[in-house]
C-alpha cells in the first residue's frame with residue numbers, strides 16, 4: 710500500500726518556518742503585508758478570503774482586507790490596485806478570482822505590480838518562470854514542489870505526466886518539474902491514449918477537475934501520485950481526480966483529497982508574501 714503524503718502536516722511545518730521568518734523580519738522593522746481584494750459576495754470566495762486572513766494572523770503577517778461590492782467598476786478596482794502597488798506596507802497583492810463579468814480579469818492581474826504578485830499570475834512572472842529565473846511562483850504548483858521536497862522525491866531524470874494544462878496549475882507545474890530536470894509530458898482533453906501515458910509515468914500529477922478520472926490500474930507500480938483535483942460529489946463528499954483506493958494499491962506514495970495539496974496553496978501564498986518582504990528588507 711502507498712504511503713500517504715500528509716499535506717496538512719507538511720503545510721503546518723512550513724507555516725512554523727514562515728512565522729519564524731516573519732518574526733525575524735519584524736525585528737528588522739519590516740512586517741510582511743498581504744492585501745486581499747474580494748469583489749462581490751460569492752460564498753466560496755468569501756470562505757477562501759477568510760481562510761487567508763486567518764492564516765496571515767497565525768503567521769504574523771499583516772493582512773489588509775478590501776471587500777468591495779459586486780457593482781464595483783473596473784476603474785475603481787484598477788485605482789485600488791494602483792494604491793496597493795504604491796503602499797509600502799504591502800508585499801503581496803491577491804485579487805480573489807473569479808471577478809464579476811463586467812471586470813476584465815486579465816487587465817486586473819496585469820495591473821498588479823510584478824514585484825507584489827504573490828499569486829505569480831502576472832505575465833512577467835510567468836515569463837520568468839519559463840526562463841528559469843522565477844520571482845514569484847504560483848501557489849498550488851509551488852506547494853506541490855514543496856511536497857516533493859518534504860517527501861524526498863527527486864525529480865531528476867524522472868518521467869512526469871501532468872494531466873491538465875491550466876495557467877494556474879498544469880502549465881506552471883510542468884515548468885517547475887522541468888526546472889528540476891524531469892522529462893515532462895503535459896496532457897489535456899485532446900491527448901490520445903492518456904492511460905498509456907499515465908502508465909509510463911514515474912510521477913503523475915492530476916489537475917483536471919473530473920472526479921476519479923485517473924484510474925487505479927493506470928498507475929505504474931512504485932509511482933508517486935499527486936492529486937490536485939477537488940471535486941464535490943453528492944452533498945458533501947470531496948474526491949480528487951484520481952481513484953484513490955485503486956491507485957494506492959500501485960503507488961509508492963499518494964496525496965489524499967482532502968488533506969493533500971489543498972492545505973499547501975494558502976501556505977505558499979504566505980510563503981511568497983514573506984519572501985517578498987525579505988526582498989523589501991534587503992533594499993532598506
Ligand code: NDP
Nearest residue numbers: 849873874875878897898916917918937938939970971974
Ligand atoms: P481547469 O478547468 O482550468 O483545467 C482543467 C484541465 O484539464 C484542462 O487543461 C483540460 O484540458 C484538462 N482536461 C479536461 N478534461 C480532460 C480529460 N478528459 N482528459 C485529459 N485532460 C482533461 O482546472 P484547474 O487547473 O483550475 O483545476 C484543476 C483541478 O484542480 C480542479 O479540480 C480544481 O478544483 C483543483 N484545484 C485545486 C487547488 C488546490 O488548492 N488544491 C487549486 C487549484 C485548482 P483542455 O485544456 O484541453 O480543456
